[in-house]
Structures are given as structure tokens and as C-alpha cells.
Amino acid sequence: xxxxxxxxxxxxxxxxxxxxxxxxxxxxxxxxxxxxxxxxxxxxxxxxxxxxxxxxxxxxxxxxxxxxxxxxxxxxxxxxxxxxxxxxxxxxxxxxxxxxxxxxxxxxxxxxxxxxxxxxxxxxxxxxxxxxxxxxxxxxxxxxxxxxxxxxxxxxxxxxxxxxxxxxxxxxxxxxxxxxxxxxxxxxxxxxxxxxxxxxxxxxxxxxxxxxxxxxxxxxxxxxxxxx
Amino acid sequence: xxxxxxxxxxxxxxxxxxxxxxxxxxxxxxxxxxxxxxxxxxxxxxxxxxxxxxxxxxxxxxxxxxxxxxxxxxxxxxxxxxxxxxxxxxxxxxxxxxxxxxxxxxxxxxxxxxxxxxxxxxxxxxxxxxxxxxxxxxxxxxxxxxxxxxxxxxxxxxxxxxxxxxxxxxxxxxxxxxxxxxxxxxxxxxxxxxxxxxxxxxxxxxxxxxxxxxxxxxxxxxxxxxxxxxxxxxxxxxxxxxxxxxxxxxxxxxxxxxxxxxxxxxxxxxxxxxxxxxxxxxxxxxxxxxxxxxxxxxxxxxxx
Numbered sequence: 001x002x003x004x005x006x007x008x009x010x011x012x013x014x015x016x017x018x019x020x021x022x023x024x025x026x027x028x029x030x031x032x033x034x035x036x037x038x039x040x041x042x043x044x045x046x047x048x049x050x051x052x053x054x055x056x057x058x059x060x061x062x063x064x065x066x067x068x069x070x071x072x073x074x075x076x077x078x079x080x081x082x083x084x085x086x087x088x089x090x091x092x093x094x095x096x097x098x099x100x101x102x103x104x105x106x107x108x109x110x111x112x113x114x115x116x117x118x119x120x121x122x123x124x125x126x127x128x129x130x131x132x133x134x135x136x137x138x139x140x141x142x143x144x145x146x147x148x149x150x151x152x153x154x155x156x157x158x159x160x161x162x163x164x165x166x167x168x169x170x171x172x173x174x175x176x177x178x179x180x181x182x183x184x185x186x187x188x189x190x191x192x193x194x195x196x197x198x199x200x201x202x203x204x205x206x207x208x209x210x211x212x213x214x215x216x217x218x219x220x221x222x223x224x225x226x227x228x
Numbered sequence: 229x230x231x232x233x234x235x236x237x238x239x240x241x242x243x244x245x246x247x248x249x250x251x252x253x254x255x256x257x258x259x260x261x262x263x264x265x266x267x268x269x270x271x272x273x274x275x276x277x278x279x280x281x282x283x284x285x286x287x288x289x290x291x292x293x294x295x296x297x298x299x300x301x302x303x304x305x306x307x308x309x310x311x312x313x314x315x316x317x318x319x320x321x322x323x324x325x326x327x328x329x330x331x332x333x334x335x336x337x338x339x340x341x342x343x344x345x346x347x348x349x350x351x352x353x354x355x356x357x358x359x360x361x362x363x364x365x366x367x368x369x370x371x372x373x374x375x376x377x378x379x380x381x382x383x384x385x386x387x388x389x390x391x392x393x394x395x396x397x398x399x400x401x402x403x404x405x406x407x408x409x410x411x412x413x414x415x416x417x418x419x420x421x422x423x424x425x426x427x428x429x430x431x432x433x434x435x436x437x438x439x440x441x442x443x444x445x446x447x448x449x450x451x452x453x454x455x456x457x458x459x460x461x462x463x464x465x466x467x468x469x470x471x472x473x474x475x476x477x478x479x480x481x482x483x484x485x486x487x488x489x490x491x492x493x494x495x496x497x498x499x500x501x502x503x504x505x506x507x508x509x510x511x512x513x514x515x516x517x518x519x520x521x522x523x524x525x526x527x528x529x530x531x532x
Contacts, residue, residue: 049440078442089437093247106443108230150441 001027002048002158002189007057007067009043009213017043019213020057025191027157030184032200033193034224035210041193044210045162048191049081050074062157079107082151082188086163088143090135096122096146097131103150121149125179141172148179158189165196173199197224229446237447241454245462251430252459259463259517260470263510267471269408270509274502276401279494283394285319289357289365291372292379297353301377308375309357317364321357329354352379435529445530452522460518464510471506475499 002025009017018040025031033041046052047059050066059066062080064073090099100121104114122128125145135143144164151159161180165173177199184190194200200207200223207222208215245252293302312318324332329351337343359365373380431452438448479496486494 075439075442075444078440081442083440089433089440091434091437093244103441105233105236106438106441106447108233111232 001025001060001062002191003058003060004044004047005058005060007047007054007059009047009052010055016213017052018047018054018210021213021215022057023208023215023218025189027189028184028187030181030190030203030205031192032203032205032207032222033191033210034195034200034207035216039210040213041210042162043213045160045191045193048158048160049083050077075106079154080157082154082156082159084144084147084151084159084161084164086166088135088140088147088167090143090146090150092135095132095134096127096138096142096149099135099146100149100153103153107154109154117153118149121153122146124152124182125149139172140167141169141175144168144172144176145179148176148183152183152188156188158191159183161190161192161194163194164192165194165199170198177203200224233447234450237450238454240451242458244451244455245458248430251426254426255456255459255518255521256463256466259460259514260467262517263464263467263514264471264474265408265411266513267467267475267506267510269405270506271471271475271502272401272405272408275497276398278497280394280398282494284362285358287358287362287365289359289369289372290354291357292352292354293377294379295350295352297377301375302353305355305372305375305377308372309355312368316360317368319358319360321355324354324356326351326353431525432529435526439530448530449523449526452526453519456518456520456522457515458518460514460516460521461511462514463518464507464514467514468507468510471510472499472503 004021004023007021008019011017021040021044033044035041043052047054047066048061050061050064050069053059054067057067061077064077064080066077069077090096091102094102097118100118101114104117109117119128119131122131125148127142127145127149130138130142133142135146138146144167159180164180165176168176173196180190180192181203204221204223206218206220207224209217209222291305293305306323309318309321313321326348330346330348333346333351334343357368359368372378435448476499479499482496486496
């Protein structure tokens with residue numbers, strides 16, 4: 001469960017990332033975070049990951065108090081999250097299999113667990129056949145699937161995706177979105193920041209709209225606001 | 229940390245050495261150069277020290293007797309020197325008679341007009357004495373000059389020329405060492421900081437990704453440190469090989485030069501006896517440089 005209580009983030013250069021945001025996302029939800037560039041989508045996700053800490057207010061994620069936690073606990077918070085980025089962020093010198101396995105090695109899983117879980121995760125995203133390929137040998141969509149497999153392999157409570165389809169063509173984008181929905185149906189909370197109007201409108205999920213760092217609207221089965 | 233994690237991190241570090249060829253090459257080159265300079269200084273120091281020992285052992289005390297010395301007085305001096313020899317203070321001595329001195333002079337001055345009117349009778353007898361240790365010299369010279377047959381006006385020569393030579397060499401050596409040390413420091417600091425900066429830049433993303441996936445700092449740090457240690461060790465081995473080859477060649481050449489300028493018994497030492505010491509020093513320095521270099525390069529980027 002994720003809870004923002006009157007959270008404000010002002011960057012050191014004076015830019016306001018988020019202003020007095022109070023919101024609650026329950027376990028098992030699928031939430032879109034939308035809004036124009038600079039509206040605070042990235043800041044919202046960064047606060048969840050403890051990439052940034054709020055200057056005021058409170059942020060709770062999976063039982064951790066992000067606004068007030070020792071640096072040494074940050075890795076454990078991140079292990080409870082699966083993270084997907086627009087630019088993939090795979091380790092270039094590892095194969096698809098090893099990139100996924102790496103997330104398990106970090107939590108000191110046994111080799112037996114790794115050998116069982118990694119193929120399962122790759123299978124779930126439909127990449128079993130490319131397990132031995134390096135990131136630069138994979139298409140954008142395939143790389144994003146590897147990232148998804150990596151994010152899933154430790155069964156995180158929450159999956160965060162920052163513009164996961166930003167670098168992908170429409171068809172591949174839909175494949176990724178369908179995967180996210182499938183993951184959500186298995187009980188994982190999914191939070192997606194995106195620009196993709198058509199996808200948001202079609203999927204009829206909860207939509208939180210940010211503007212100038214504030215929540216403009218928060219609706220169940222929402223759609224992209226017409227900005228024209 | 230579990231044992232399989234330790235194994236994993238060591239393996240990870242080792243494979244980074246192989247995979248990041250350019251960075252590995254740059255780092256190893258830096259370490260090879262740095263250690264090579266360090267080796268030059270060490271070998272220089274070892275040689276200077278050993279040659280100073282040789283020269284010290286070689287220092288001679290020259291004592292002249294009065295021209296009109298009586299047999300009894302001469303006997304007194306010989307008895308005194310023999311006594312010191314038995315006491316282990318004098319290692320060896322040579323007696324030079326009037327006749328021999330005359331012959332020596334004739335050789336040096338040859339047909340010179342100066343030789344005219346000189347006879348062995350004008351010559352002074354002398355002793356050339358070597359001490360087992362230069363520390364005895366002061367007391368020894370004092371006691372010697374108290375004997376009646378010894379010429380006090382000419383003084384007792386204590387290898388003064390050799391001492392001057394030695395001091396001049398020492399002075400020059402000190403300047404060389406300081407200059408080389410300064411160069412070494414500048415070069416190694418420059419090269420290592422540059423290499424580290426490159427490494428950090430190349431790995432910044434990698435560290436960042438590891439942090440996002442929830443890796444502990446130690447988990448991120450250790451493969452880098454293992455990598456640094458390995459690179460340091462490889463650099464040390466390579467540098468050692470280069471040093472030994474270069475030194476053996478230089479030793480050969482310098483010894484020929486020293487012999488030709490009749491500077492024997494000065495000589496350049498063999499590499500063999502100091503090889504192990506040099507290797508151990510190289511290995512320690514290489515591993516420390518590599519380890520610290522990696523540690524620093526990661527530390528900067530751990531706070532994501």
C-alpha cells in the first residue's frame with residue numbers, strides 16, 4: 001500500500017516537483033499517473049522509490065516511511081518494488097537471463113530458486129527464446145519485456161512503470177500494457193506514468209491527473225483529459 | 229553475506245576484468261608505469277646503499293713515518309697496528325718502504341725534472357691501513373698519531389678523496405631520488421585519477437541500475453574492488469617482468485662502464501637477490517592502488 005500525506009517536494013533549485021499531494025493507492029490497484037511534462041509524474045514515482053525524499057509531508061510505501069528512513073534500508077524498500085523505465089536500464093554486459101537473475105542474486109536467492117524463477121519470469125513476458133541474447137541484440141519491445149521480467153521475478157508488492165511505452169511503437173506498447181494488466185491480475189499493484197492517451201482511455205483504470213505538481217483529478221475508470 | 233554471494237561477487241569482478249577490456253588495459257598500464265618508476269627508485273636506493281658499504285669498507289688510512297724514523301720507532305708502529313689487527317679493528321694493512329715509494333714516484337713523474345736529485349733516502353715510509361669498520365677511525369688515528377715515529381705534520385690521511393667522492397655521489401643521488409619521486413607522484417596521481425574518472429563514467433549507469441534493483445552497497449562495491457585488486461595484481465606481475473628485463477640489461481651495460489672507468493669495486497647488483505623483495509613490494513602496491521582506486525570510484529556514485 002502506498003500513501004502520500006500532504007507531500008511536497010521542492011528541489012534545491014527552487015522548482016516545485018509536487019505540492020501538497022495526498023493520495024492513497026491500495027494493494028492490487030492499477031493506477032495511471034498522467035499529466036503534461038513537468039506536472040510532477042516523475043517526482044511522484046521518485047518519491048515512491050526514495051530516489052528523492054519529500055521536503056514536507058509523509059510518504060509511506062509497503063510499510064516503509066520514505067520521508068524518514070535510514071539510507072541503509074533503502075535497498076530493502078526497492079526490493080519490495082519492481083521498477084520499469086522508459087529507457088529500459090538493463091545491464092549491457094549481461095544476457096537477458098543474467099539481467100533477470102541479477103535481481104534475484106541481489107536478494108541472495110539460492111541457485112535452485114534462480115534456476116526455477118528466471119525461466120518462469122522470462123516465459124511470462126514471452127521471451128524464453130531470447131534468454132541468451134544481450135540487450136543490444138534485442139528490440140526495444142524485447143528489452144522492455146526483460147525489464148518487466150526483472151521487475152517481477154522477486155514477486156514485488158508494487159510495480160512502478162515510468163513511461164514504459166515511451167520508446168515503443170503502438171503495437172508493442174499494447175503488448176506491454178497487456179502484460180502489465182496480466183501482472184496486476186495476479187495481485188501486484190501497478191502504477192504507470194504515461195503520456196499515451198489512447199491506452200489510458202481504452203483501459204478504463206483509475207487515473208490520477210497531475211498538473212503543476214498538484215492532483216487535478218483522481219477518478220476510477222478515468223480517461224485522459226482533453227487538453228486542447 | 230552468504231558464501232555463494234561472495235563467490236558470485238568474486239566471479240563478477242573477475243569477469244569484469246575480461247569484459248571491460250579498454251578500461252582494464254588503461255588501468256593496468258597506469259599501474260605498470262607507476263610500479264616501474266617505484267622499482268627504479270627502489271633499485272637505485274639498494275644499489276647506492278650497497279656501494280656505499282663497499283666504499284666504506286674500502287676506505288684506507290694512510291700514515292707516513294718521519295723520514296729519519298728509527299728502526300725502534302718503526303717497530304713500535306708495526307706492533308701497534310698488529311695489536312689492533314688482533315683486536316679486530318684493522319682488517320688489513322700494507323707497508324710501503326722508502327724504495328717502493330721511490331719506484332712509485334718514478335712511475336708517476338717518469339722523466340720529469342722533479343725526479344732529479346731525489347733518492348730513496350728522501351722518501352717517507354708509509355702504511356696503508358684498512359679498518360673493519362669506519363667507526364673505529366677516530367680513536368685509531370688518535371692513538372696512532374701519539375706514536376713518536378709517525379709524521380704529524382703531514383697528518384694522517386683518511387681516504388679523504390674517497391670520502392669527498394662519496395659525499396658528492398650521495399648528494400647527486402639525493403637530487404635524483406627527489407626528482408624521480410616527484411615525477412613518479414605527479415605521473416601516478418594524474419594517470420590513476422584519470423583512469424578512475426573514466427571507469428566511474430563508464431560504470432555510472434551500471435551502479436545506478438544496481439541501486440534501483442535494490443542492491444546493497446556492499447553488493448555493488450565488492451565486484452569493483454575484486455576487479456581493482458585483480459588489475460593491480462596483473463599490473464604488478466607485468467611491471468615486475470618489465471623491470472627485471474630492463475634492469476638486467478642496464479646492469480650489464482653499467483657494469484661495463486664502471487669497469488672501463490676503473491671505478492671497480494663499485495658495481496651494479498644482480499637482480500636475482502632482490503627479485504623477491506621487489507615482487508612483493510610491487511604486488512602490495514599494485515593491489516593497494518587497484519583496490520583503493522576502485523573503492524573511490526564506486527563510493528562517489530553509491531548515493532543514488
